[in-house]
Amino acid sequence: MARPAACLFDLDGLLLDTEPLHARAWRDAARSFGTQLDPARLLALRGRRRHDCADQVLAWIRSDGHRCDGREALLAVRQPIAERLLAQAPAMAGAERLVRSCYGLGVPMALATSSSRAAVELKAAPHPWLELIATRVHGDDAELGAGKPAPDVFLLAAARLRVDAASCWAFEDSPAGAMAAAAAGCRVHVLFTEATQNVVFPLGSVLLASLEEVVLSGYEQA
Numbered sequence: 001m002a003r004p005a006a007c008l009f010d011l012d013g014l015l016l017d018t019e020p021l022h023a024r025a026w027r028d029a030a031r032s033f034g035t036q037l038d039p040a041r042l043l044a045l046r047g048r049r050r051h052d053c054a055d056q057v058l059a060w061i062r063s064d065g066h067r068c069d070g071r072e073a074l075l076a077v078r079q080p081i082a083e084r085l086l087a088q089a090p091a092m093a094g095a096e097r098l099v100r101s102c103y104g105l106g107v108p109m110a111l112a113t114s115s116s117r118a119a120v121e122l123k124a125a126p127h128p129w130l131e132l133i134a135t136r137v138h139g140d141d142a143e144l145g146a147g148k149p150a151p152d153v154f155l156l157a158a159a160r161l162r163v164d165a166a167s168c169w170a171f172e173d174s175p176a177g178a179m180a181a182a183a184a185g186c187r188v189h190v191l192f193t194e195a196t197q198n199v200v201f202p203l204g205s206v207l208l209a210s211l212e213e214v215v216l217s218g219y220e221q222a
């Protein structure tokens with residue numbers, strides 16, 4: 001593909017360095033109920049909606065033989081920890097440059113995130129460049145069907161930009177998110193990290209060690 005019809009960006013772990021903070025919040029919350037979340041469990045939570053993660057952690061707490069009254073009880077412990085940490089999440093290397101580059105070249109952009117609108121507002125507050133991405137699909141979006149790894153987030157983001165998802169570049173960091181983008185037919189760019197170095201991402205994915213590797217120059221001539 002010479003050029004994307006649009007760039008569809010994940011947020012957590014892709015534009016903002018929130019994944020270690022999300023992991024810490026889930027780990028501390030689970031531990032308060034007696035359950036340990038090892039790296040494999042934490043990786044399985046990555047990229048998914050809060051309620052989907054809560055249901056999974058609840059299942060682990062119960063299968064480990066501990067007690068938790070339900071999703072709300074778990075989130076009541078987890079949310080204050082997460083909000084305190086996430087309000088100060090730094091940007092990923094190259095994220096601001098890439099978004100500004102898309103904006104400058106006139107490449108349409110959308111945010112395709114599992115995070116709720118309120119959570120995005122909290123995390124984005126210190127990063128005004130994120131406002132350049134005006135089209136957004138949130139995890140609690142009224143028009144959204146299933147969360148990642150289902151393709152709905154990316155299909156809805158492309159629809160809102162009035163482009164075909166198959167002509168879009170999607171940027172993801174999580175296995176669930178990459179599966180979602182691939183299922184939507186996007187050209188998937190995966191920012192991989194130490195936590196995902198052994199993950200098999202969808203066939204045809206472009207693997208990136210840093211967003212600084214993404215080159216959109218020449219777009220106007222393409």
Ligand SMILES: [Mg+2]
Binds near residue numbers: 011012047177
């Ligand atoms: Mg992510």
